[in-house]
Amino acid sequence: MKASDLKVYQDALVSAIEDMTVIYKAEIINSGLVSKNSFTFDPDATAGIASIVGFSGKVKGRNLLWIPSSLAILITEQVVGDTVSEYHDEMVLFTVNEINNVVSGAAITELNNLFQLSLRLSPPSIFAGGSFEIITPKSKSYEVEVNIKSDYYKKALSKGPQDHIVMNVAIEGSLDDEK
């Protein structure tokens, strides 16, 4: 498996965002895959929700989905059909978890089909807060960022650079094209 094969996460994330924002369509402006050595939030970063799912098999790692809190609230309101006031409301946290489950499940299934990696997912854990740092020691990470635009989401997006959703994939060791 090569780093470029992780594009399956980009496809899965774009597809999940389109499905979850079906009522008030979010336009995908751009998306891309980049390599990173670590995954650390800037202390001044906007409040957000991170959902972490581990995986193991022939390769080990973890998938981390990060959504800005105000955007997570708006997506949750669409999914549950009710209003939500706090970003750490259980509904919001579980919606972000569910998106991670959907994206991770689709990407892992695709990777298993392509490379027979026998990957299996652990249940997700959620972390919500103003600023936090996330580190997966001895791993290299790859990041898919999806930028979105929508009139409906303007009220969330006007507060700052919150118009992006991030899927960060950390893999222990090296991939085939990095050995």
Add this chain to the structure above:
Amino acid sequence: MKNETKFHIPFFDSAKYVLEEYDISDIEREDVQLNKALTMNYEVNVVVGLTGDIRGTVGLSMPQGTAINLAYQALQEDASNKEGKLNSKAKDVIGEMIRKIALKGIDKVAVKGKDVEASPPTLVVGEDLHIVISQVHTVTLLINSSAGQMQINVCLEGVH
């Protein structure tokens, strides 16, 4: 409760074993608690995912001071940075600690006929965090030790 926690206890036992390996002393275990949903307020949290016959999460949570003491004990050198927070070496060693706890627990669970694997540890450090490490029941053990207080959380799906 005993039957409900038969696959959780091996992880608590392995936590004590691993802490003792790092020369952490005065380890006192409080009562095991069963929580419907778990939220924690500690600054340093590390989780390992479990996959296989048992799916779940093993988590360790503690205040920054406990984490610095633990890391100092493991590294035998200063574990804090200029701001008095965990330095990068210390974060690595805390991650390794939970990996050892998870792997040792998995060995004990394997004796009970379960094939389980662990994902790499992920460390989350921050203030005023709202954390839910599982949507299923979580079994929690509070530990007091020479390094300070910490909380071990084990949530396993489909073992009740």
